Amino acid sequence: MPETGGRTSPKKRADARRNEQTLLDAAAAAFVASGVDAPVRDIATRAGVGMGTIYRHFPTRADLVIAVYRHQVDACAKAGPTLLASSGTPHAALAEWVGLFVDFLVTKHGLASALQSDSARFEALHAYFLDRLVPVCAQLLEAAAAAGEIRSDVGGYELLRAIGNLCAGVEGDTRYDARRMVELLIAGLRRSE
Amino acid sequence: MPETGGRTSPKKRADARRNEQTLLDAAAAAFVASGVDAPVRDIATRAGVGMGTIYRHFPTRADLVIAVYRHQVDACAKAGPTLLASSGTPHAALAEWVGLFVDFLVTKHGLASALQSDSARFEALHAYFLDRLVPVCAQLLEAAAAAGEIRSDVGGYELLRAIGNLCAGVEGDTRYDARRMVELLIAGLRRSE
Amino acid sequence: MPETGGRTSPKKRADARRNEQTLLDAAAAAFVASGVDAPVRDIATRAGVGMGTIYRHFPTRADLVIAVYRHQVDACAKAGPTLLASSGTPHAALAEWVGLFVDFLVTKHGLASALQSDSARFEALHAYFLDRLVPVCAQLLEAAAAAGEIRSDVGGYELLRAIGNLCAGVEGDTRYDARRMVELLIAGLRRSE
Amino acid sequence: MPETGGRTSPKKRADARRNEQTLLDAAAAAFVASGVDAPVRDIATRAGVGMGTIYRHFPTRADLVIAVYRHQVDACAKAGPTLLASSGTPHAALAEWVGLFVDFLVTKHGLASALQSDSARFEALHAYFLDRLVPVCAQLLEAAAAAGEIRSDVGGYELLRAIGNLCAGVEGDTRYDARRMVELLIAGLRRSE
DNA sequence: CATGAATGAGTGTTCATTCAT
DNA sequence: AATGAATGAACACTCATTCAT
Known part of the structure; x- marks a missing residue:
């Protein structure tokens, strides 16, 4: 439970969150361009990350779409x-x-x-x-x-x-x-x- | 020029026509099951014909769908x-x-x-x-x-x-x-x- | 031995020969256009005959090319x-x-x-x-x-x-x-x- | 920028490079056997890799041939x-x-x-x-x-x-x-x- | 944890060749 | 004999997904 004020989450947490946001933005852009079926590689490229990273954060395509x-x-x-x-x-x-x-x-x-x-x-x-x-x-x-x-x-x-x-x-x-x-x-x- | 009721069209025609109907039925079934994007191979299999037969009768997918x-x-x-x-x-x-x-x-x-x-x-x-x-x-x-x-x-x-x-x-x-x-x-x- | 003057070959013979010449002309034309690998169907179409006719006269592609x-x-x-x-x-x-x-x-x-x-x-x-x-x-x-x-x-x-x-x-x-x-x-x- | 002798390129590079060489060797062999039109699948099989790997390294057939x-x-x-x-x-x-x-x-x-x-x-x-x-x-x-x-x-x-x-x-x-x-x-x- | 190389199933499409009519 | 419908092997190419590094 990563509340804003918690002292538990060190830098890492912020980084990860930023990273995830980058992913979501990239996915949103890709969805606009190619529909919700946009190739994973496209999304990864837009986000500047590897495809594996996307799968880590969003195991299923639906997870990603929902998050977006x-x-x-x-x-x-x-x-x-x-x-x-x-x-x-x-x-x-x-x-x-x-x-x-x-x-x-x-x-x-x-x-x-x-x-x-x-x-x-x-x-x-x-x-x-x-x-x-x-x-x-x-x-x-x-x-x-x-x-x-x-x-x-x-x-x-x-x-x-x-x-x-x-x-x-x-x-x-x-x-x-x-x-x-x-x-x-x-x-x-x-x-x- | 296929006159109405004429007995002019050679035997072949009858066969081909029957075959074409089989194709259309199979395509219709495939469309129901997998959408209008159903793989050509599936349709052919359903119809019990080779894929080439489909291409012969309906060069384009649109031709097939329209015919159906x-x-x-x-x-x-x-x-x-x-x-x-x-x-x-x-x-x-x-x-x-x-x-x-x-x-x-x-x-x-x-x-x-x-x-x-x-x-x-x-x-x-x-x-x-x-x-x-x-x-x-x-x-x-x-x-x-x-x-x-x-x-x-x-x-x-x-x-x-x-x-x-x-x-x-x-x-x-x-x-x-x-x-x-x-x-x-x-x-x-x-x-x- | 179908000599010109023989009385053995009835009309049929002349027809067949004419047919074969048509085939050869069509093949020659197709070869010029698409190379010696021209699709059989193309040749048949040019000659105005069915593909089977070509195979009857020239069982092998080489036979056809040689004849041409x-x-x-x-x-x-x-x-x-x-x-x-x-x-x-x-x-x-x-x-x-x-x-x-x-x-x-x-x-x-x-x-x-x-x-x-x-x-x-x-x-x-x-x-x-x-x-x-x-x-x-x-x-x-x-x-x-x-x-x-x-x-x-x-x-x-x-x-x-x-x-x-x-x-x-x-x-x-x-x-x-x-x-x-x-x-x-x-x-x-x-x-x- | 792969400097001569530098130890800069990460481990991965070495593997990928080795793989690419395998590909080139396989392609060369396939070319000898079946000409430069050798089926992609054949080349992949010879190299012991999937077809996708070839497309990754050499998007176009010309790319592959040139590289070889x-x-x-x-x-x-x-x-x-x-x-x-x-x-x-x-x-x-x-x-x-x-x-x-x-x-x-x-x-x-x-x-x-x-x-x-x-x-x-x-x-x-x-x-x-x-x-x-x-x-x-x-x-x-x-x-x-x-x-x-x-x-x-x-x-x-x-x-x-x-x-x-x-x-x-x-x-x-x-x-x-x-x-x-x-x-x-x-x-x-x-x-x- | 991140990376991106590798895999391979899935699909469209072409044509030589056979064979029922 | 002639026809051309039917067959199906062969091939290119794309991507979702996995996994060694």
Whole structure:
């Protein structure tokens, strides 16, 4: 448990952390350039380290991907309750939160596609996203449903998956606006009386 | 010039045609199992033929993929005008037609994912789908918009793309119902006044 | 023995011969374009026949190559004694005959290279050229040697091989003139006193 | 920067270098046996390494071929000026140098054939040989021509090409002596008055 | 601990050759 | 006899992953 103030971790710790951050930055860059399937060697080269180092820190590709996006996923997860408290209505909060999620996905080219992949190597990634975000999404949905604003038969997992899908493979397609499509989806949730 | 019903084509033709069908069936199966990127060798094995046979019939992967789905795409394209004529309202026709398309995509696991692929090798596939279906979808959208039932700022390409995305990677995910999600999307199109 | 005037060979014979000539022409063209290794299918296509037809007429590639060049090789072989009789000196006759051979090789792009090939598939080709031309070349060499014009320690096979080599792979190399190099070689044969 | 005799290069280097030498030896052997087109797998097997190792060390086939012959080509190039200084006459120097080149080519069966190849994949090989040897050959030719010993209308490239050709495909042909034929060629260069 | 050399399975693709029709 | 569909060996090349140094 490396708390900031601890006296236990000597220089080493700082170094290692710096190193890991270099790795994550390099991976993020590689992901943008070549998708989440970017060759390990590319990432290593970008980071200026050997490939072995990457495997040491992140035994599985999913580990690496998760680490790269952890902060943003966490931030997104935390924003849910906040928005619910501050927005006018639950449905508005949901829309805003979904907007946040879309912004995240759309700027991380290749991520949404990776989330679709049923390859075993991305299982952990899948799981992480779900663990963190499904509850949040579900909470927002429930609040909106409880307020009578939307139908109550759509779950967090399903909505999240749909949003992820709508954001996949958008890379340079000027005729397709993922954000708009997601808005349509959210609009479609409205209770039809 | 293969006249309808003519008995002109020599015996060979019959054999070759049968073989080609075997190929298409095998390819379809392989696509379901491994996506549209299924190794040529796998497809050949499934069909019980040599790899060369596949290359003979379908020089390019796109040729194969298109051939596999051609009939259904065509049927889908033709259904558009028909539905428009027979359904109660344009929006109803649109919904029904979209349902048809989703049924097609959802049962062809792997197809939707391939349509997302920006790989050059699938360019022709992409083009084929777009050429055939975008006009139909656009026509339905326009009719519904003209009737004042839906917003008029969503184009055929965009909607088709969104639907395709919603249907991608669904393979065995019991918690996600692509059909429902697409319905949400279509519902979201409704004119919000 | 299908003599022209025989009454034995009905139409069939004429057809078959015409067919075979078509084959040879097509092969010759293909050889020029792609070398003596031209794909069988290419040749068949050029000839407008099926591949099987080629295999029927020429079971081995060497058979085909030999057939293609037979006339010219024979003509070359026959020219030897003629030149010996008509030219001023045996060495002059040798030079002229060699010139003939070089003309032949140089215009048959790819042939010289094929003659070098030690691939078993060209064994018969090799043998044919040797059987026909080595004796002629040897005769000319012997005459010139007997006349005291050239050294007597170079044999027909060896000289032929050297010439063939000098003509190989010349295809479009403007800085290399095979003819000149062969002339150098022949000049080098001169008795050095 | 590998200084002479320095102990700077880390241990690894020694291993890698040894390995590379193994590779070069294996490649040389494979080239002798199957020509410079020897399958990568064969070379790898001979060397007792995986194919990937070869691609790591020599990304392109030309890289490999050049590396295999570099030392000897360089030695040959350096011998030119030396012989010119030490031999009795320029023509003698030329003859000796050519002898060196022939010795090299003849023992590297398959090399001469590769030099003939117009395949794009051997472009770099071709260029390397030419860059290194044409100037040397040209210098010797010019010196002999200046001394009035030989004709002055044959260039370095042309002579080198002719020699290379004479040495091609000699593999186990006991009736053909490339060395003798080249001598004939050189003899043929003598000024004919 | 880091390094990066080595491994080798996996895949696309070409063509000579055979053989059912 | 002719056809051309089918076969399958052969080869190049890429990368994830392991492990000796």
